[in-house]
Amino acid sequence: MxxxxxxxxxxxxxxxxxxxxxxxxxxxxxxxxxxxxxxxxxxxxxxxxxxxxxxxxxxxxxxxxxxxxxxxxxxxxxxxxxxxxxxxxxxxxxxxxxxxxxxxxxxEPPPGVAAVREALPGLLERVGAPDGTWIEDKHHALAVHTRRTADPEAALDLLRAPLAELAEQTGLAVEPGRMVIELRPPGxxxxxxxxxxxxxxxxxxxxxxxxxxxxxxxxxxxxxxxxxxxxxxxxxxxxxxxxxxxxxxxxxxxxxxxxxxxxxxxxxxxxx
Structure with missing residues (x-):
């Protein structure tokens, strides 16, 4: 076939x-x-x-x-x-x-990337991100992965609004993916x-x-x-x-x- x-x-x-x-x-x-x-x-x-x-x-x-x-x-x-x-x-x-x-x-990456890099660990702690959540630093962007958590979909749901708010504050765009939310430069x-x-x-x-x-x-x-x-x-x-x-x-x-x-x-x- x-x-x-x-x-x-x-x-x-x-x-x-x-x-x-x-x-x-x-x-x-x-x-x-x-x-x-x-x-x-x-x-x-x-x-x-x-x-x-x-x-x-x-x-x-x-x-x-x-x-x-x-x-x-x-x-x-x-x-x-x-x-x-x-x-x-x-x-x-x-x-x-x-x-x-x-x-x-x-x-060179825009300044918002550095701001997100600094803010993300504290944000994940404040919202109670579950064990297994981790940050991938791509230099020009940062991605928060939930695939290794006990309930990846629930972890994504928990993180969507806080990450969207952080992206808005720093002038970055939100890129959702397969068990990941990425904050990256817009445009x-x-x-x-x-x-x-x-x-x-x-x-x-x-x-x-x-x-x-x-x-x-x-x-x-x-x-x-x-x-x-x-x-x-x-x-x-x-x-x-x-x-x-x-x-x-x-x-x-x-x-x-x-x-x-x-x-x-x-x-x-x-x-x-």
Missing amino acids: TLLNPTTETGRTALDRIREAPDRALLAFDFDGTLAPIVPDPRDSRAHPGAVPALRALADRVRAVAVVTGRPAAVAVEYGGLDAVPGITVLGQYGRERWADGVLTVP VDKGAALTGLVAETGAQAVLYAGDDLGDLAAYDAVEQLHEQGVAGFKLCSGSAEVTELAKRADLVVDGPSGVVAFLEELGAALGG
Whole structure:
């Protein structure tokens, strides 16, 4: 049974265009939950073992391959082994950071990030955050994880309002995710990052694969680009934790292993 079988007409059109003219196609991916399985501690995250080989097989056949992630770009490159993919561009921190050809470009974080860094430990103590709640410092953003608590959903519910208030006070944006709430600089998202990549590469077709709420902005961008004549394909790395993307996707596959299987089949179709 083939995985190259979108459930929507726009998806079929986009996939046909990618197959007919891969040299004009951009393939872009989220990292955690899409190319890498979700794990209890994100510091232990590594790419699915088939991800880099599948991307390598496609890299010489398409216009461009990219990863767009909330992680720092250098961390995604390290954890994914992405430097083994020829010509790949990695946009980190939702597009604030860029890694390409071994060169990392990182702007200074806004002052609100330092204020949140200082305030978060006391805030978690005041609201009674349960054992297992922990802070991930991404330099340009801070994420509060609840996956290791006894009741991750209840912990998220407890933290949503206080973290939203702290974000408002410090001029940051709130980015919800799978058992995590991130406070990050406003004005950047995966949609803007993806749109920029399409303009930069001149791609006439774009595939974006994601799994989490932060990827909805990239889905929005794919749909907006479609109205401008750029064929768009939305691939969802499906999970029981987040279902919003599946409702809008052209194709849903079973987590990172499904994404890899899709890429392997696409590579074979393109002569990989």
